[in-house]
Amino acid sequence: ADAAALFRDRAQLPADEPDGEAVQQAIEQLCARLDGLPLAIELAAARTSVLSPQTLLSRLTERLDAFGPGPRDAPTRQRTVRATMQWSHDLLEPDEQRLFRRLAVFAGGFDLEAVEDVCAGDGLERSEVVDVLARLVEKSLVTAVDAALQRRYRLLETLRQYGREQLVRLREQDEAAARLDTWARRLTERLETDMRT
Numbered sequence: 001a002d003a004a005a006l007f008r009d010r011a012q013l014p015a016d017e018p019d020g021e022a023v024q025q026a027i028e029q030l031c032a033r034l035d036g037l038p039l040a041i042e043l044a045a046a047r048t049s050v051l052s053p054q055t056l057l058s059r060l061t062e063r064l065d066a067f068g069p070g071p072r073d074a075p076t077r078q079r080t081v082r083a084t085m086q087w088s089h090d091l092l093e094p095d096e097q098r099l100f101r102r103l104a105v106f107a108g109g110f111d112l113e114a115v116e117d118v119c120a121g122d123g124l125e126r127s128e129v130v131d132v133l134a135r136l137v138e139k140s141l142v143t144a145v146d147a148a149l150q151r152r153y154r155l156l157e158t159l160r161q162y163g164r165e166q167l168v169r170l171r172e173q174d175e176a177a178a179r180l181d182t183w184a185r186r187l188t189e190r191l192e193t194d195m196r197t
Contacts, residue, residue: 003031003041010045011053026053033060035156040081085162088141098124099132100141101172104163105180109145109152117183118176 004027013023030053034040044056051059089097102119103110110118115133120126133153136142141159145152155163167173 003034003036003038004028006038007031007041007045007053010042011048013048013053023053026057030057030060033057035158037081037156037158039084040158043081081158082162085159088139089162089166092139092141093135095124095128095132096135096139097166098122099129100136100159101163101166101170102176103136103142103153103155104160104167105176106155106160109147109154111150111152114183114187115153117186118179121179122175 004024007027007030030044031041034044044060047056089100092100099115099119102124103115105118106114112130112133116126116129120129124132133142137144137153141155143154143156145154164173167176
């Protein structure tokens with residue numbers, strides 16, 4: 001609701017539109033697809049002078065480069081979502097960058113054990129994972145979610161997309177995918193054994 005209100009405010013949309021409900025639904029879906037990120041919402045809202053919210057939603061395929069450059073008077077790091085991600089990423093310590101990009105292999109949520117199994121190694125010791133993960137949570141790059149039995153974590157899809165790009169750029173995507181595959185296979189075997197007893 002806050003993200004949709006921000007969009008409406010920045011887009012200066014009238015409250016009494018003819019297709020008000022359809023427009024509101026498109027705005028809500030657009031904000032959800034943009035993970036509620038204020039900069040992304042402001043960049044999208046700036047395009048409503050030429051595109052309707054429904055058209056913006058239908059054209060949203062690439063979150064990091066969506067809606068082109070922002071205002072020319074804004075700092076360079078705030079002109080696109082990608083530039084903001086790059087700026088934030090560059091501020092991270094090397095071990096934080098390493099874990100961040102490795103977390104991008106997880107679709108949806110993950111727990112600490114999965115992170116330790118999949119992301120440790122090659123410059124990141126298993127014993128260091130919890131500390132580095134905590135720092136990423138503190139920096140709002142990873143979201144902690146309270147679950148019934150244990151805490152789980154997730155990356156916003158926009159951040160995950162950026163992390164995957166970093167894996168590809170550094171040619172680490174195959175290794176990360178292989179680690180995830182090994183972890184998933186072991187987990188499946190363990191669960192299958194537990195189900196039989």
